Amino acid sequence: xxxxxxxxxxxxxxxxxxxRATTRRRAGLAGYLFVSGYAILLLAFGIFPTVYxxxxxxxxxxxxxxxxxxxxxxxQDYRFAPAFLNISLYLVMWLLSVVVLTVVVAIVLRSRMRxxxxxxxxxxxxxxxxxxxxxxxxxxxxxxxxxxxxxxxLLQSMGFADFAAVLSPGDLPxxxxxxxxxxxxxxxxxxxxxALNNIPDEVLEAARTDGAGPxxxxxxxxxxxxxxxxxxxxxxxxxxxxxLFVEPQMLQTASLGRVSPTWSPNxxxxxxxxxxxxxxxxxxxxxxxxxxxxxxAALLVTRSDLFKVDES
Amino acid sequence: xxxxxSAKPGMRRLVSRSxxxxxxxxxxxxxxxxxxxxxxxxxxxxxxxFKPAAxxxxxxxxxxxxxxxxxAVQQYQKSHPDVKxxxxxxxxxxxxxxxxxxxVQLFDRTGNGWPDVVFGSPTDVTWASQPTSPSATxxxxxxxxxxxxxxxxxxxxxxxxxxxxxxGHTYCLRNDIAQVVLWYxxxxxxxxxxxxxxxxxxxxxxxxxxAKEHPGYLVGAVGDTNSQESYFWSxxxxxxxxxxxxxxxxxxxDGNCTRMATLLDKLIAAKAVTTQGFFSQGFAKDPGGSKVxxxxxxxxxxxxxxxxxxxxxxxxxxxxxxxxxxGETTAATGNVGGGVWMVSSHSKNLKASTDLAxxxxxxxxxxxxxxxxxxxxxxxxxxxxxxxNSKYFATDISAVFEQAADLVWTGWSNTKFSDATAWSNVVxxxxxxxxxxxxxxxxxxxxxxxxxKSVGYTIATK
Numbered sequence: 001x002x003x004x005x006x007x008x009x010x011x012x013x014x015x016x017x018x019x020r021a022t023t024r025r026r027a028g029l030a031g032y033l034f035v036s037g038y039a040i041l042l043l044a045f046g047i048f049p050t051v052y053x054x055x056x057x058x059x060x061x062x063x064x065x066x067x068x069x070x071x072x073x074x075x076q077d078y079r080f081a082p083a084f085l086n087i088s089l090y091l092v093m094w095l096l097s098v099v100v101l102t103v104v105v106a107i108v109l110r111s112r113m114r115x116x117x118x119x120x121x122x123x124x125x126x127x128x129x130x131x132x133x134x135x136x137x138x139x140x141x142x143x144x145x146x147x148x149x150x151x152x153x154l155l156q157s158m159g160f161a162d163f164a165a166v167l168s169p170g171d172l173p174x175x176x177x178x179x180x181x182x183x184x185x186x187x188x189x190x191x192x193x194x195a196l197n198n199i200p201d202e203v204l205e206a207a208r209t210d211g212a213g214p215x216x217x218x219x220x221x222x223x224x225x226x227x228x229x230x231x232x233x234x235x236x237x238x239x240x241x242x243x244l245f246v247e248p249q250m251l252q253t254a255s256l257g258r259v260s261p262t263w264s265p266n267x268x269x270x271x272x273x274x275x276x277x278x279x280x281x282x283x284x285x286x287x288x289x290x291x292x293x294x295x296x297a298a299l300l301v302t303r304s305d306l307f308k309v310d311e312s
Numbered sequence: 313x314x315x316x317x318s319a320k321p322g323m324r325r326l327v328s329r330s331x332x333x334x335x336x337x338x339x340x341x342x343x344x345x346x347x348x349x350x351x352x353x354x355x356x357x358x359x360x361x362f363k364p365a366a367x368x369x370x371x372x373x374x375x376x377x378x379x380x381x382x383x384a385v386q387q388y389q390k391s392h393p394d395v396k397x398x399x400x401x402x403x404x405x406x407x408x409x410x411x412x413x414x415x416v417q418l419f420d421r422t423g424n425g426w427p428d429v430v431f432g433s434p435t436d437v438t439w440a441s442q443p444t445s446p447s448a449t450x451x452x453x454x455x456x457x458x459x460x461x462x463x464x465x466x467x468x469x470x471x472x473x474x475x476x477x478x479x480g481h482t483y484c485l486r487n488d489i490a491q492v493v494l495w496y497x498x499x500x501x502x503x504x505x506x507x508x509x510x511x512x513x514x515x516x517x518x519x520x521x522x523a524k525e526h527p528g529y530l531v532g533a534v535g536d537t538n539s540q541e542s543y544f545w546s547x548x549x550x551x552x553x554x555x556x557x558x559x560x561x562x563x564x565x566d567g568n569c570t571r572m573a574t575l576l577d578k579l580i581a582a583k584a585v586t587t588q589g590f591f592s593q594g595f596a597k598d599p600g601g602s603k604v605x606x607x608x609x610x611x612x613x614x615x616x617x618x619x620x621x622x623x624x625x626x627x628x629x630x631x632x633x634x635x636x637x638x639g640e641t642t643a644a645t646g647n648v649g650g651g652v653w654m655v656s657s658h659s660k661n662l663k664a665s666t667d668l669a670x671x672x673x674x675x676x677x678x679x680x681x682x683x684x685x686x687x688x689x690x691x692x693x694x695x696x697x698x699x700x701n702s703k704y705f706a707t708d709i710s711a712v713f714e715q716a717a718d719l720v721w722t723g724w725s726n727t728k729f730s731d732a733t734a735w736s737n738v739v740x741x742x743x744x745x746x747x748x749x750x751x752x753x754x755x756x757x758x759x760x761x762x763x764x765k766s767v768g769y770t771i772a773t774k
Contacts (some may be wrong), residue, residue, distance in 0.1 A: 069347070147593050147594030147597060168741055168744060253409075261737070275410050
């Protein structure tokens with residue numbers, strides 16, 4: 001859900017930048033007014049909590065300055081390494097599938113399908129994204145339990161006799177990627193489709209005249225031209241992925257505790273805050289996640305020229 | 313797809329240089345010696361008198377109960393219409409849930425919102441009897457401090473209030489005991505011509521016989537979140553043994569643990585014991601309750617598992633005394649759950665709150681019909697005398713229940729963390745993958761000690 005909303009922002013925020021290059025700024029008070037709503041919310045729910053988290057992470061519950069000790073403490077926790085290992089495994093699979101599959105599907109929908117059919121498919125892909133995170137987990141709990149699943153024959157034939165067997169620790173990243181992809185990818189397919197629409201028909205026609213087949217066109221024309229959108233999707237998918245919480249938490253409850261309550265770093269932070277009452281340690285874990293997200297974003301932004309304004 | 317940009321390398325060097333400077337600076341601050349990151353341990357002096365919040369007579373009290381105890385609270389409301397109550401249903405800390413703890417942590421930070429009376433697990437008392445932070449007050453009110461008469465407290469079954477007691481105060485009232493007994497299907501046992509075992513050795517032999525003669529029938533299940541309490545607690549395995557309030561003995565290599573692991577491994581291999589849980593999704597459908605010949609489990613298995621979940625017809629199920637080990641003179645048994653009622657120290661109406669908690673645990677009006685075996689002795693007598701509690705069973709269960717209630721082994725302590733977590737997410741997945749209990753014991757040991765250390769226990773293994 002979040003991925004999709006921010007996806008629209010991306011598309012709309014690129015256009016004003018472009019326009020500014022040609023027409024000099026004429027925006028007066030109205031501009032600030034339009035931005036203010038977002039800016040205030042960003043300050044209240046984005047910037048301020050981040051600053052507060054930094055404050056907490058650098059102090060202890062007596063308010064004394066602790067330097068990096070909170071970070072060292074949580075990093076030495078026996079649950080820290082497994083949680084980050086779990087999330088890395090999940091992120092690799094999630095990013096690969098979301099980047100490769102959504103782009104491929106969008107290209108197929110754009111170039112290889114009649115517009116009517118393509119619209120129907122885009123709607124169908126988008127539908128699961130309309131379910132809230134918790135509801136989609138419930139759908140998957142139902143799907144993955146051989147006792148009630150409509151595809152229980154498939155699960156049985158794969159050797160899963162009961163729900164407990166499905167939820168074995170090694171399969172969890174795959175299950176979580178399935179859920180995330182099912183809910184998140186549809187929105188991105190729509191966004192990528194929009195990006196592909198931005199490519200002028202003349203360019204594609206020229207490619208065709210030069211003898212480029214559909215695959216060559218996709219590889220040499222379409223993908224390079226929507227590179228920024230792909231980078232943008234990767235940044236948001238990565239940031240969203242590191243914050244994985246609802247899905248493993250729900251699986252943990254639904255499986256009666258067979259899934260570790262500290263499977264993802266965000267869950268570990270939750271346990272720190274609400275079971276140990278250690279809000280400072282929890283803040284330190286969240287700063288680790290923030291750093292991870294920022295590093296990835298910085299890499300992708302610099303590598304893909306995401307913020308470079310077109311000079312044309 | 314790199315675009316050549318001449319300015320970049322120089323920029324990068326600058327960035328990396330300043331990053332290095334920043335890093336070394338922060339390293340220096342660390343070396344300079346900052347305050348410790350460890351949580352401050354609340355100094356709970358036992359002598360400090362309990363200071364109640366300002367009382368408002370007749371004010372509304374908020375009650376949190378699980379769905380099983382909800383009718384009890386509603387019954388109280390009906391018989392006491394003048395008490396203003398707000399009744400909330402929650403998970404009741406079942407299956408190692410930490411919902412109550414999470415919420416109280418938040419209420420302690422915001423300074424309001426606490427419920428007045430809550431139903432919880434004994435584990436909840438370990439944190440509720442202590443402040444969650446230096447500025448907070450312990451959530452549970454000491455009930456022996458002029459709230460509940462000593463005479464009432466003395467009426468609870470021997471040792472049943474032990475999980476409530478800390479620093480010489482009593483912080484909760486025990487709702488029910490869940491002593492482990494040996495449940496069996498008398499109709500099936502008679503049909504197959506089997507004798508009810510009295511020792512674990514006989515149980516093992518019978519399990520192997522069942523596997524051979526009547527494959528598909530089960531003598532137990534280990535896949536529930538509380539199976540370790542039915543089996544390893546009954547075997548007197550020192551898995552969660554507090555030597556003093558800060559030292560926990562965890563020794564799964566002890567003979568009392570390995571003998572149970574070996575026994576279960578044999579029966580699991582023979583398929584007489586399943587690695588599924590009785591309460592896991594789909595068990596009631598396949599293999600189904602009619603396949604359960606025996607089940608070593610708590611007193612509430614009778615009504616909850618066989619009657620409500622498995623829908624075994626009345627007149628089939630019976631209970632036998634806890635199993636013993638050959639050569640051991642004193643029998644011991646486990647305990648699976650048994651809830652407690654706590655009163656909030658923040659309550660603005662302690663009188664009504666305490667009255668409710670006392671009524672819920674001691675009144676025959678409710679406890680004689682309670683779904684579980686009462687911890688309050690006079691209520692337990694009334695419970696056993698109530699035909700509704702015994703008519704479902706094939707034999708009289710009173711003697712077995714009363715005997716088992718006194719046999720609960722005290723070496724399995726009530727710790728600050730749930731004994732279900734490590735069992736559920738380390739041992740059970742390993743069993744599902746086909747590993748044996750014996751080879752999983754070291755992993756279980758590590759998981760328990762890690763968890764214990766993270767909440768501040770010192771570990772003793774021998």
